[in-house]
Amino acid sequence: MKNTFTLSLCVILLTLTSTFAQKKPIKLGVVGLTHGHVGWILNREAKEDVVMVGIVETNRDLAQRLSNKHGFPMEMVFNSMEEMIAAVKPDAVAGFGNIYDHLAIVETCAPKGIHVMVEKPLAVSLEHAKKMEVLAKKHQIHLLTNYETSWxxxxxxxxxxxxxxxxxxxxxxxxxxxxxxxxxxxxxxxxxxxxxxxxxxxxxxxxxxxxxxxxxxxxxxxxxxxxxxxxxxxxxxxxxxxxxxxxxxxxxxxxxxxxxxxxxxxxxxxxxxxxxxxxxxxxxxxxxxxxxxxxxxxxxxxxxxxxxxxxRDAPYDEPFALLASVIRGETILExxxxxxxxxxxxxxxxxxxxxxxxxxxxxxxxxx
Known part of the structure; x- marks a missing residue:
């Protein structure tokens, strides 16, 4: 009887621990601030699903302007993806720079198991897209493309x-x-x-x-x-x-x-x-x-x-909620x-x- 009780308690504790772990916010890194759609994440209300942990932007003047406007600290702005990843260890990265750089984001993040979401379109060319697809499948990361019309x-x-x-x-x-x-x-x-x-x-x-x-x-x-x-x-x-x-x-x-x-x-x-x-x-x-x-x-x-x-109902009402839901396995894209x-x-x-x-x-x- 005692062994049965102990086993049941362990199962309950493991279930609670697993549930808690799944609900930890997704740590999101932002790569680039030049895309006009970056305001979608910088203006996003604080929620438990996603937390922005770092930004990569080499244009310090641009970063400072957006810091003044949106209130993020300049201490979270890094000069390279490698520097940002080493410092804050994001679970996922959102690309808000030029479209040509989408390939470089996947090349850096995929081998590290970091999921990626880029703004539309996926790439500047089919050649770039094919390289991104190979990397995403090889390293088993989610690679999403955000379209406003998806919402x-x-x-x-x-x-x-x-x-x-x-x-x-x-x-x-x-x-x-x-x-x-x-x-x-x-x-x-x-x-x-x-x-x-x-x-x-x-x-x-x-x-x-x-x-x-x-x-x-x-x-x-x-x-x-x-x-x-x-x-x-x-x-x-x-x-x-x-x-x-x-x-x-x-x-x-x-x-x-x-x-x-x-x-x-x-x-x-x-x-x-x-x-x-x-x-x-x-x-x-x-x-x-x-x-x-x-x-x-x-x-x-x-x-x-x-x-x-x-x-639309959450998580299909905006991209970051959907990204978090997909990463957690709560949502399987059709x-x-x-x-x-x-x-x-x-x-x-x-x-x-x-x-x-x-x-x-x-x-x-x-x-x-």
């Missing part, structure tokens, strides 16, 4: 309606993303510098906003690659974006459907919206919260249902989830083909 409840609702057959078989998707242009909307000098550098960003609007549509289509099509990719780019603001494109149209063809992606730095009003057309109706994800469903009636008539959607490596490898293949098509003036065929 949108309208996109999730549109996906659900489509796959329930509400509008019939898929025929066409139109995805529009962008704004007036980095310089016109007043991004920081550091952010503008890499966004308009073809090496550091992989291109202009075609990469910066074309990735959203590639990512969404890969999710919608559950990993099926397009048969072909055709892209045309223009430079409508040479005075602001002298080295890169600022407007693009990308056409993806599938066996029974087509997608048109319209990434641009020339939209008069900022937008991230999607239209999905089926045989029986259409879905309009107008923004993060507003969605319209139209079911065809006759030639041009339709029955319309309007949805006003609230925020195959081809917008954050997943499987999705973003295909997204990079689409972007790579789009860039090649725009430069050669030819359609690029993809192998499924």
């Amino acid at each position: 949108y409840p309208t996109n999730v609702k549109a996906y659900e309606l489509l796959h329930k057959g509400t509008i019939g078989a898929l025929r066409k998707v139109i995805v529009r993303d962008g704004h007036k242009g980095p310089k016109k909307i007043g991004v920081s000098a550091e952010f503008l510098n890499f966004l308009t550098d073809p090496k550091l960003n992989g291109g202009g609007a075609i990469m910066d906003f074309g990735c959203y549509g590639a990512n969404l289509m890969t999710w919608i099509q559950q990993g099926k690659k397009p048969n072909s990719v055709t892209a045309v780019t223009q430079q409508l603001q040479p005075e602001n974006n002298p080295k890169v494109d600022d407007d693009a149209t990308i056409i993806l063809t599938y066996d029974t459907a087509m997608a048109i992606l319209e990434p641009s730095w020339n939209w008069p009003i900022g937008r991230k919206d999607m239209e999905i057309y089926g045989e029986k109706g259409a879905i309009y994800a107008d923004n993060k919260h507003d969605l319209r469903l139209r079911i065809s009636e006759g030639y041009s008539g339709y029955d319309e249902e309007i949805f006003k959607l609230g925020e 195959r081809y989830d917008p954050y997943s490596l499987e999705n973003n490898m295909i997204s990079m293949e689409i972007l790579d083909a789009a860039v090649k098509s725009s430069k050669t003036g030819r359609t690029v065929q993809l192998k499924n």
Whole structure:
């Protein structure tokens, strides 16, 4: 009886210890401060899931400006990833520098078992992406790509309606993303510098906003690659974006459907919206919260249902909560989830083909 009691007590203590250990906050290192989206972590309210333990940024003036604005101590700013990792031993790293450096982050962190989340797109090129994929799989780390549109409840609702057959078989998707242009909307000098550098960003609007549509289509099509990719780019603001494109149209063809992606730095009003057309109706994800469903009636008539959607449930309401949940094993990403490596490898293949098509003036065929 005594032995049974002792065994039961040990099991309870081990369970409590395990639960406590799982709930320890994920120690997050931030690599780079030049990306405008870094405010998402610097402004994040203190929570028990993630704690920022270190920052890597060689531009001390930039670090000091953001320290003054957001209140983090300059003592937590390091000059290199190696220095930061040795000092604070992060569980994960979030990349908020230029896109070219994403590969170097994975090269440094993966062998040490440190998980990585980068801002979209995954990489500047398919070549970089393939190297990152090999490292992530070899060292068994999570490698996530954060897209703002992954949080949108309208996109999730549109996906659900489509796959329930509400509008019939898929025929066409139109995805529009962008704004007036980095310089016109007043991004920081550091952010503008890499966004308009073809090496550091992989291109202009075609990469910066074309990735959203590639990512969404890969999710919608559950990993099926397009048969072909055709892209045309223009430079409508040479005075602001002298080295890169600022407007693009990308056409993806599938066996029974087509997608048109319209990434641009020339939209008069900022937008991230999607239209999905089926045989029986259409879905309009107008923004993060507003969605319209139209079911065809006759030639041009339709029955319309309007949805006003609230925020998604945690941890899908913001990227850092999701990162922590994935690392802890509490959340298993569905195959081809917008954050997943499987999705973003295909997204990079689409972007790579789009860039090649725009430069050669030819359609690029993809192998499924």
